[in-house]
Amino acid sequence: MSTYAVVDPATGEKVEEFATLTDAALDTVLDRADQALRDWGRRSTVAQRAELLGRVAALYTERREELARVIGREMGKPLTQALGEVDFSAAIYQYYADSAQELLADEPIDLVWGTGTAVVRRAPLGALLGIMPWNYPYYQVARFAAPNLLVGNPIVLKHAAQCPASAAAIEQIFDDAGYPVGAYTNVYATYQQIDRIIADPRVHGVSVTGSERVGALVAEAAGRNLKKVVLELGGSDPFIVLSTDDLAATVDAALAARFYENAGQLCCGAKRFIVIDELYDEFLELLVSRLAVVTPGDPAAPETVLGPVSSLAAARHLEDQLRRAVAGGAKVVLGGKRDGARFEPTVLVDIDPANEAAREEFFGPFAHLYRVSSEAEAVEVANDTPYGLGSYIYSTDTEQACRVADQLEVGMVFVNLVGADEPGLPFGGVKNSGFGRELGRFGIEEFVNRKLIRIGAGHR
Numbered sequence: 156m157s158t159y160a161v162v163d164p165a166t167g168e169k170v171e172e173f174a175t176l177t178d179a180a181l182d183t184v185l186d187r188a189d190q191a192l193r194d195w196g197r198r199s200t201v202a203q204r205a206e207l208l209g210r211v212a213a214l215y216t217e218r219r220e221e222l223a224r225v226i227g228r229e230m231g232k233p234l235t236q237a238l239g240e241v242d243f244s245a246a247i248y249q250y251y252a253d254s255a256q257e258l259l260a261d262e263p264i265d266l267v268w269g270t271g272t273a274v275v276r277r278a279p280l281g282a283l284l285g286i287m288p289w290n291y292p293y294y295q296v297a298r299f300a301a302p303n304l305l306v307g308n309p310i311v312l313k314h315a316a317q318c319p320a321s322a323a324a325i326e327q328i329f330d331d332a333g334y335p336v337g338a339y340t341n342v343y344a345t346y347q348q349i350d351r352i353i354a355d356p357r358v359h360g361v362s363v364t365g366s367e368r369v370g371a372l373v374a375e376a377a378g379r380n381l382k383k384v385v386l387e388l389g390g391s392d393p394f395i396v397l398s399t400d401d402l403a404a405t406v407d408a409a410l411a412a413r414f415y416e417n418a419g420q421l422c423c424g425a426k427r428f429i430v431i432d433e434l435y436d437e438f439l440e441l442l443v444s445r446l447a448v449v450t451p452g453d454p455a456a457p458e459t460v461l462g463p464v465s466s467l468a469a470a471r472h473l474e475d476q477l478r479r480a481v482a483g484g485a486k487v488v489l490g491g492k493r494d495g496a497r498f499e500p501t502v503l504v505d506i507d508p509a510n511e512a513a514r515e516e517f518f519g520p521f522a523h524l525y526r527v528s529s530e531a532e533a534v535e536v537a538n539d540t541p542y543g544l545g546s547y548i549y550s551t552d553t554e555q556a557c558r559v560a561d562q563l564e565v566g567m568v569f570v571n572l573v574g575a576d577e578p579g580l581p582f583g584g585v586k587n588s589g590f591g592r593e594l595g596r597f598g599i600e601e602f603v604n605r606k607l608i609r610i611g612a613g614h615r
Contacts (some may be wrong), residue, residue, distance in 0.1 A: 158316060159172065159175065159316050159317075159319035160171070160173075160317070160319065161571060163232055163463055164230065164496040164498070167462050167496070168614060170228055171319070171320060172438050173343050174208075175343045175344065175345050176343050176344050178348070178351075179341065181351065184335075184360065184428065184546070185282070186336075186529075187336050187337030187340065189282060190279060190337055190471075191309040191335055191336065191337030191338045192279060192281055192308070193484045194280070195224070195282075195309075196307030196338075197278070197279060197310060197487055199307060201255050201256060201305070204307060205253075206227070206253075207332055207466075208252040208301060208304060209248070209249060209252040210332035210333060211244045211279055212249035213245075213326065215241055216242070216245045218241075218324075219368045220238070220557040221324075222237075222241045222324055222418050223240075223241055224484055225292075225455045226240070227323050228317065228320070229289070229291065229320060229321055229461075230289045230317060230466075231463040231496065232417060232454060233454045233456075234454060234456070234457055235457055235459075240291055240293055240294050241293055243297075243585060244293040244294050245411055246578055247294075247297040247301050247594070248301050250301075251301045252579035253601070254438045257304070258599050259305070259306070261275065261276050261608075262274060263404060270611070270612035271610050271611040271613075272319055272610045274283040275607055275608075276513060276606045276608075277306065277430070277603040277604070277605060278604040278606050279306050279307035279357070279604065280306070280308055280383070281308060281358055281359030282309040282310070283308050283310055283329060283358065283359060283360045283362065283589055284349075284353060284360070284361045284362070284363070285310060285311070285312045285361075285363075286349070286364070286373065287314050287315065288315050288329070288442050288490050289315035289318050289340045289465055290417055290420045290422075291329050291417070292318045292325075293325065295364050296312060296314070298594055298598065299364075302593075302594075302599035303596045303599075306599060306603050309333065309339070310340050310603055311352060312326075312342065313343075314341065314363050319343060322341045322343075326340065338482050340412065349373075352614045353377055354379075359383070359602070360383040360385075361373055361382055361384045361385075362386075362529060362591075362601075363386050363387070363388075363589075364387040364388075365387075365388065367388050367389065369388075369439070370386040373386075374386060379585075379612075383602060384591070385583075385589075385593070387494075387583060387584065387585075387592055389422045389516050389542065390543070390544025390584060390588045390605060391426045391427055391540040392423055392425050392426055392427070392542075392545045393426075393427045393428075393536070393540075393547070393563070394412060394425035394427065394428045395430075395547075395559065396427075396430045396431060396438060397523070397530060397533060397549065398431070398434075399550075399551060400548050401433075401563040402434060402441065403441075405431070406438060406442050407445075408547075408549070408573045409425060409428060409442065409522075409573075410442070410545060410570070411444070412424055412425035413426065414446065414449065414500055417449070418462050418465075418498070419464075419517075419521060420464060420465060420469075420518050422544055422588075423567065425468065425515060425522075426435070426521070426523060427523045427537070427540075428442075428524045428525065429476055429525045429533050429537055430524065430525070430526060430556065431529075431533065432477050432527065433528060435526040437585050437599050439504070443488060443489045443502055446502065446522075447489060447492070448563065449500050450493060450499070451463055451497035451499070453605055461500065462497075463496035463498075463513070463580075464497075464518075464520075465496070467495060470493050470496045470497070470498050473498055473517065474498075475610060476512065480503060480509050481512060483511055483512060484506075484507050484510055485503045485504070485505055485506045485510055485527070486503065486504050487501065487502070488503070488506045489501060489502040490502065492598075498522070499545035502519075502522045503522070503523050504524045506523055506524075506525065513539070515541065530555060530559060531560075533559070534563065538562075540588065541586060543564045543584045543586035544565060544584035545569070546565045546567065546568050547570075547573060548563075548571070548598070549570075549571055550567070550570070557570075565584060565588075566581075567581075567583075579594065581594055581595045581596075581597040582594045582595075582598070583597075584598040
């Protein structure tokens with residue numbers, strides 16, 4: 156059984172606990188979601204649904220300070236980063252509100268054998284289950300909920316057990332925006348109830364952001380019940396440095412892509428720094444010197460860059476990963492110590508491909524450095540991972556960067572820039588990072604009924 160509770164990682168104090176859903180209440184939730192599909196999802200216009208999303212965006216902006224404080228207590232996100240997450244979430248809802256007509260416009264099909272017209276119209280698929288993680292409590296929900304509510308798919312949202320307060324705050328925003336009963340419902344569900352929801356015929360698809368283990372279990376259950384599933388399951392993103400006109404700026408970008416956001420707890424953060432031989436030593440020296448002055452601080456303080464990791468359990472897991480990495484031959488050149496849920500910025504080098512550390516995702520303030528002698532070796536090291544989410548390439552040679560981008564086994568490539576996410580850019584990966592896409596045009600296409608409407612000549 157899941158225990159939904161707010162435990163402040165900065166202090167270890169249990170702030171609040173929430174009761175799990177009863178089976179009878181779950182049936183009511185699913186009935187209401189199914190009814191919302193019939194009464195609202197299939198009968199409302201695109202313009203009406205877009206207007207609701209615009210109200211959601213406005214409420215996120217209006218309540219940004221309060222919302223930011225909630226996730227600071229839940230999972231230790233520093234205040235300035237929490238405010239940024241709230242703002243980005245608002246931007247996602249507004250993007251879909253503004254782009255609604257374009258994204259859901261009928262698509263004409265040219266006829267070859269007949270007369271009349273044919274169009275593909277995007278209609279709601281049905282109620283969906285979302286299983287969301289703790290590292291971006293608002294943003295992850297926005298990526299899933301915004302496009303699907305625009306389509307007209309009701310949402311049943313099971314948030315992470317440590318994010319019950321932000322889950323309730325999100326549901327309140329949808330209620331206050333004017334969504335009908337059943338269009339968006341937060342559930343404090345148990346694991347057994349999740350299985351029931353997936354199997355229930357009133358639910359038509361599942362989206363999961365989380366671990367490989369959870370993704371595999373959910374995909375198996377969805378497959379047994381012939382349900383569409385979208386999975387985003389983490390990554391071990393390479394940050395490849397082949398050449399640069401400004402190494403200091405490149406190192407600053409590397410730090411931003413790993414340490415200066417969410418204490419390194421982001422799926423698409425740079426985790427493996429793959430540096431060409433002639434730049435490696437200076438890159439390492441600059442990286443270590445900059446990180447040496449960074450210490451975990453109070454998430455509520457505006458000046459804090461690096462907060463605690465999400466929980467004491469998460470910190471202990473990182474500690475165990477580090478112990479095994481060192482036992483496998485890796486060398487710690489900076490950090491490696493924790494204090495409660497606070498973990499020092501840690502830099503590892505000399506990681507053999509056979510070391511477990513080369514295959515695992517370190518979800519915290521860690522950097523793994525790899526020295527390579529050529530472009531080809533950089534690509535080989537970058538692809539030598541079970542994951543394939545995002546990647547970063549730094550090169551002064553545009554042709555080289557594009558050549559490397561084409562060879563990377565990932566869903567996203569960013570060349571000579573970091574922090575370039577936008578609501579209209581598709582997000583997702585390949586390999587063990589999952590499948591399907593969120594955000595942009597591709598995100599809205601995952602859970603739709605692409606309905607063909609064929610009309611003969613002379614009919615209106």
